[in-house]
Amino acid sequence: MSTSYLIKKGLDIKLLGDSEKSIVEYAAKRFAIKPTDFLGVFPKMMVAEGDVVKAGQPLFYDKNRSKIIFTSPVSGTVESIKRGAKRKLLEVIIKANDAHDTVAFDVPKSGELTREVVIEQLLASGLWPMIRQRPYSVIANPADKPKTIIIPAFDSAPLAPDYDLIVHGHGDEFQAGLDVIKKLTDGIVHLNVHATLTTSKVFLNSKQVQVNTFSGPHPVGNVSVQLSKLNPMNKGDIVWYLYPQDVLSIGRFFMTGKPDFKRVVALAGSEVLKPVYYKTAVGACIDGLIKGNVTKGENRYISGNVLTGEKIEADGFLGFYDSLITVIPEGNYAEFFGWLLPGLKKFSFSKTFLSWMFPNRKYRLDTNLHGGHRSLVMTGKYEQVFPFDIYPMALLKAIMIEDIDAMENLGIYEIDAEDFALCEVIDTSKTEMQSIVRKGLELMRQEMS
Amino acid sequence: MKALRKFLDKQKPHFEKGGKFEKLHSTFDSVETLLFVPDKVTFAGSHIRDAIDMKRTMIVVFISLVPALLFGMWNIGNLHFLSIGQPTDLWTSFFYGFLKMLPLLIVSYAVGLGIEIIFAQIKGHEVNEGFFVSGLLIPMIIPPETPLWQVAVAVAFAVIFGKEVFGGTGMNIVNPALTARAFLFFAYPGDMSGDKVWIAEKLDGYSGATPLGDALVGNFDNLPSPYDMFMGFIPGSNGETSVLMILIGAVILLVTGVGNWRIMLSVFAGGIVMALLFNLWGANEYMELRAYYHLLMGGFAFGAVFMATDPVTATQTTRGMYIYGFLIGVIAILIRVFNPAYPEGVMLAILLMNVFAPLIDHYVIESNIKKRLKRMKTLVTNS
Numbered sequence: 001m002s003t004s005y006l007i008k009k010g011l012d013i014k015l016l017g018d019s020e021k022s023i024v025e026y027a028a029k030r031f032a033i034k035p036t037d038f039l040g041v042f043p044k045m046m047v048a049e050g051d052v053v054k055a056g057q058p059l060f061y062d063k064n065r066s067k068i069i070f071t072s073p074v075s076g077t078v079e080s081i082k083r084g085a086k087r088k089l090l091e092v093i094i095k096a097n098d099a100h101d102t103v104a105f106d107v108p109k110s111g112e113l114t115r116e117v118v119i120e121q122l123l124a125s126g127l128w129p130m131i132r133q134r135p136y137s138v139i140a141n142p143a144d145k146p147k148t149i150i151i152p153a154f155d156s157a158p159l160a161p162d163y164d165l166i167v168h169g170h171g172d173e174f175q176a177g178l179d180v181i182k183k184l185t186d187g188i189v190h191l192n193v194h195a196t197l198t199t200s201k202v203f204l205n206s207k208q209v210q211v212n213t214f215s216g217p218h219p220v221g222n223v224s225v226q227l228s229k230l231n232p233m234n235k236g237d238i239v240w241y242l243y244p245q246d247v248l249s250i251g252r253f254f255m256t257g258k259p260d261f262k263r264v265v266a267l268a269g270s271e272v273l274k275p276v277y278y279k280t281a282v283g284a285c286i287d288g289l290i291k292g293n294v295t296k297g298e299n300r301y302i303s304g305n306v307l308t309g310e311k312i313e314a315d316g317f318l319g320f321y322d323s324l325i326t327v328i329p330e331g332n333y334a335e336f337f338g339w340l341l342p343g344l345k346k347f348s349f350s351k352t353f354l355s356w357m358f359p360n361r362k363y364r365l366d367t368n369l370h371g372g373h374r375s376l377v378m379t380g381k382y383e384q385v386f387p388f389d390i391y392p393m394a395l396l397k398a399i400m401i402e403d404i405d406a407m408e409n410l411g412i413y414e415i416d417a418e419d420f421a422l423c424e425v426i427d428t429s430k431t432e433m434q435s436i437v438r439k440g441l442e443l444m445r446q447e448m449s
Numbered sequence: 450m451k452a453l454r455k456f457l458d459k460q461k462p463h464f465e466k467g468g469k470f471e472k473l474h475s476t477f478d479s480v481e482t483l484l485f486v487p488d489k490v491t492f493a494g495s496h497i498r499d500a501i502d503m504k505r506t507m508i509v510v511f512i513s514l515v516p517a518l519l520f521g522m523w524n525i526g527n528l529h530f531l532s533i534g535q536p537t538d539l540w541t542s543f544f545y546g547f548l549k550m551l552p553l554l555i556v557s558y559a560v561g562l563g564i565e566i567i568f569a570q571i572k573g574h575e576v577n578e579g580f581f582v583s584g585l586l587i588p589m590i591i592p593p594e595t596p597l598w599q600v601a602v603a604v605a606f607a608v609i610f611g612k613e614v615f616g617g618t619g620m621n622i623v624n625p626a627l628t629a630r631a632f633l634f635f636a637y638p639g640d641m642s643g644d645k646v647w648i649a650e651k652l653d654g655y656s657g658a659t660p661l662g663d664a665l666v667g668n669f670d671n672l673p674s675p676y677d678m679f680m681g682f683i684p685g686s687n688g689e690t691s692v693l694m695i696l697i698g699a700v701i702l703l704v705t706g707v708g709n710w711r712i713m714l715s716v717f718a719g720g721i722v723m724a725l726l727f728n729l730w731g732a733n734e735y736m737e738l739r740a741y742y743h744l745l746m747g748g749f750a751f752g753a754v755f756m757a758t759d760p761v762t763a764t765q766t767t768r769g770m771y772i773y774g775f776l777i778g779v780i781a782i783l784i785r786v787f788n789p790a791y792p793e794g795v796m797l798a799i800l801l802m803n804v805f806a807p808l809i810d811h812y813v814i815e816s817n818i819k820k821r822l823k824r825m826k827t828l829v830t831n832s
Contacts, residue, residue: 234821311492334488352509353501368488377579425495
């Protein structure tokens with residue numbers, strides 16, 4: 001059974017620097033797991049600096065839910081444990097060795113797999129954190145029974161990686177992963193493909209899942225948008241979600257018994273000289289990728305896409321959930337009468353700059369804020385890029401005043417911070433909407449638990 | 450430009466905390482950001498941002514007002530010379546009007562921006578651009594001979610009690626420019642209404658009544674032709690007479706997406722519907738006035754395009770915008786025709802609906818909430 005859905009509201013931001021469709025091997029020397037990637041996790045270390053670890057060996061666990069452990073993506077030595085203000089754990093850095101030692105697990109054959117066994121194995125191997133839940137986007141709770149599981153098989157964000165390319169030739173592993181994931185829910189597993197961009201047989205011929213077709217501008221690839229069409233979230237609903245590379249990892253693990261943290265990462269952005277895909281592992285250090293491969297000048301390195309990604313340093317690490325590294329120029333310059341000029345080359349969703357006459361132009365955008373913070377003034381604009389039956393401004397204001405009832409009534413369970421990214425981009429008042437929504441979701445999570 | 454930037458960077462420390470001119474920080478900041486879009490970069494959330502900011506938005510509104518402003522200047526001069534029986538050429542008329550408007554503009558901006566800067570300094574935030582537009586709107590919606598001290602008092606009242614007490618641009622409930630206009634209207638009615646005030650330095654013998662003034666006293670034979678009213682060759686507030694120029698402004702606002710078409714359209718729709726209803730009723734001559742006359746007279750078009758669409762004081766929900774705009778149109782015509790004390794109803798209609806806008810939004814959002822709760826209930830009962 002397949003259904004198609006069309007999203008009308010949204011915005012595709014066309015950026016320069018799309019990755020070429022070829023995959024290159026990249027052996028990073030250092031890897032890191034960043035506890036900050038996992039919302040709501042309170043990390044407790046299980047290793048110390050200097051310890052030798054195998055791939056799949058525990059590094060730390062979540063103090064709030066001690067069954068959830070985080071394991072090393074590679075074999076090597078714990079080089080350093082980086083902490084920030086108030087001793088907050090920031091990065092556990094592993095220096096990789098050539099031993100390629102992996103902890104071996106005794107996984108039952110696929111016929112003998114039950115829900116309990118699957119959960120137990122995923123928790124022990126450290127693959128469990130790949131499965132997250134809505135609302136709140138935290139790691140799924142093994143004790144919950146999700147209503148459905150969602151797997152978006154395409155990404156609609158600017159410069160997004162092409163999952164068709166990534167799964168190409170890995171059909172068996174992907175199907176094995178889906179078979180395992182199907183055990184986790186009594187409901188439907190939704191595999192959501194793009195109407196025109198998804199052509200891979202790996203996705204289209206998947207079994208055990210319901211394949212749904214989506215089309216329209218970004219954020220059509222977002223989990224919340226797809227959920228709003230398939231299964232609108234009500235208070236108390238729990239839905240799990242994961243992405244194609246996570247499915248591959250889970251599939252490989254149950255085929256071989258070895259925890260798999262392989263990742264194909266797209267390197268993209270206007271400042272990359274040769275943007276291609278790299279085969280590496282979760283948490284890889286990006287220094288080797290960008291060395292001699294980016295333009296000179298001050299750049300912003302982002303793990304993830306330009307809308308929702310995390311700012312990292314030039315020797316920073318790939319985020320646990322990311323399949324994309326974006327490099328764009330920093331924008332720390334003052335522009336003379338920038339607000340007055342015709343703006344033939346300025347990107348704007350509004351038509352207040354003459355650039356609107358060139359709708360197909362691809363932009364080299366930098367990180368300049370293009371203005372100062374103001375109160376919310378303009379109205380009716382956010383709705384044009386926000387494809388939900390939700391009043392974004394009303395919800396934002398409810399979050400700002402921490403009105404729990406209002407947030408609930410206005411639909412906070414149906415969205416995530418990333419869904420406000422486009423509103424944030426086009427906002428005249430330069431409000432940090434994603435941070436506001438994230439705070440609101442955290443508040444709700446604490447209130448509800 | 451580089452030299453200017455260097456100069457600013459050199460002066461900046463004096464205006465920061467602990468500097469010599471700490472108390473002038475807001476002033477410096479507003480000048481600096483006027484000259485240069487700041488070098489601030491994104492630090493959280495989206496890494497890229499739209500090039501639009503509040504200054505850009507406001508300059509677009511400003512530009513959209515320019516045609517009506519320039520025409521208004523010419524019209525002031527033209528009417529003056531007509532009234533003294535010495536019709537003259539375009540540039541003389543324009544220059545006369547320009548000299549009439551200039552003091553009004555200067556007073557409006559000086560008083561308004563002065564207060565804004567003081568408030569920004571006290572509250573420690575940047576100077577909002579809102580008054581950039583309000584300061585232009587106010588001189589455009591008053592008669593040419595308004596005493597300057599009255600303008601100053603009205604602007605001060607509007608900025609302080611119409612805006613800053615609520616927290617500044619974005620927080621105000623009623624439109625500041627209309628607050629100033631309403632203040633003048635109720636505080637100094639002698640200088641704001643009647644048929645003496647609309648033409649600058651006119652001879653007493655020349656009739657200076659606006660179409661609305663004529664209509665109010667039943668002088669329907671005196672009404673100018675629809676063409677004159679559309680073009681704006683009539684007495685009235687400084688910038689509001691020419692529907693043509695206002696429509697040019699409307700096109701600028703709509704093409705750039707800064708103005709809201711839903712509100713504009715529904716104000717006009719509300720006005721025409723109410724006028725047509727009056728036509729059907731036809732109890733007196735005013736009710737029988739051809740409906741489209743209402744849209745050409747007085748400040749209707751100006752209010753619909755530039756005042757009702759103020760995003761801060763209008764409704765914020767899509768459905769709310771239709772209701773809000775429509776009611777403005779209806780109430781404006783209602784006041785015109787029914788209330789002998791007020792020849793023009795647009796100002797009061799917009800102010801009234803400004804106050805009700807949050808209520809309209811509340812009910813629109815409430816229906817969204819109900820839908821959500823209902824979805825949940827059906828789910829619970831089904832399972």
